[in-house]
Amino acid sequence: DGGITQSPKYLFRKEGQNVTLSCEQNLNHDAMYWYRQDPGQGLRLIYYSQIVNDFQKGDIAEGYSVSREKKESFPLTVTSAQKNPTAFYLCASRENREFLVRTEAFFGQGTRLTVV
Amino acid sequence: KNEVEQSPQNLTAQEGEFITINCSYSVGISALHWLQQHPGGGIVSLFMLSSGKKKHGRLIATINIQEKHSSLHITASHPRDSAVYICAVRLQGAQKLVFGQGTRLTINP
Numbered sequence: 530d531g532g533i534t535q536s537p538k539y540l541f542r543k544e545g546q547n548v549t550l551s552c553e554q555n556l557n558h559d560a561m562y563w564y565r566q567d568p569g570q571g572l573r574l575i576y577y578s579q580i581v582n583d584f585q586k587g588d589i590a591e592g593y594s595v596s597r598e599k600k601e602s603f604p605l606t607v608t609s610a611q612k613n614p615t616a617f618y619l620c621a622s623r624e625n626r627e628f629l630v631r632t633e634a635f636f637g638q639g640t641r642l643t644v645v
Numbered sequence: 646k647n648e649v650e651q652s653p654q655n656l657t658a659q660e661g662e663f664i665t666i667n668c669s670y671s672v673g674i675s676a677l678h679w680l681q682q683h684p685g686g687g688i689v690s691l692f693m694l695s696s697g698k699k700k701h702g703r704l705i706a707t708i709n710i711q712e713k714h715s716s717l718h719i720t721a722s723h724p725r726d727s728a729v730y731i732c733a734v735r736l737q738g739a740q741k742l743v744f745g746q747g748t749r750l751t752i753n754p
Binding site: 538560562564569570571572573574577579585587588617619621633634635636637638639641 | 647649678680685686687688689690693731733740741742743744745746
């Protein structure tokens with residue numbers, strides 16, 4: 530079955546350490562997205578990528594980095610520069626055909642990161 | 646003011662009740678999504694709408710483009726419907742989705 534896989538589901542890290550969250554999709558989607566969710570707030574966009582080897586900053590990119598070396602994979606690194614990294618992180622993907630904007634987004638199960 | 650506002654923020658009902666969750670937005674959109682997030686955190690896409698109405702099982706979603714408003718209805722609600730329901734809009738000409746804060750629905754047996 531096609532879908533998006535995020536791993537791990539729960540992640541604990543010490544303050545000051547970088548940590549990388551995995552997101553893999555086998556839907557052959559060009560576009561992939563990382564969102565952050567905090568209690569009582571809507572999801573906010575961190576980074577997105579419309580095509581391999583290209584990515585763009587979202588609304589809250591500071592303290593994060595990404596790479597898109599393969600179409601299937603869009604890992605997110607939470608760096609030590611991120612001042613408040615404890616949150617729920619969600620990865621999504623969708624087709625990226627510009628002439629067809631009304632394509633559905635697919636979401637992963639999320640990773641809950643706790644920094645202690 | 647958020648671009649996407651949902652109401653109510655929290656809703657508790659008894660099994661069998663008819664549920665309505667509302668979403669209002671203030672920007673031009675190309676599509677609106679209704680999503681369901683279960684306690685484990687994973688999100689499932691329920692509907693994507695650009696006009697009219699869609700139905701899937703006990704779920705019905707409507708959108709009024711002129712009024713910039715959408716509703717999600719659940720008929721014959723069941724405890725397994727308990728989740729956070731999220732409205733998200735895709736801005737015209739933009740890649741990203743803008744999300745509402747979510748509505749936490751609890752259905753008691």
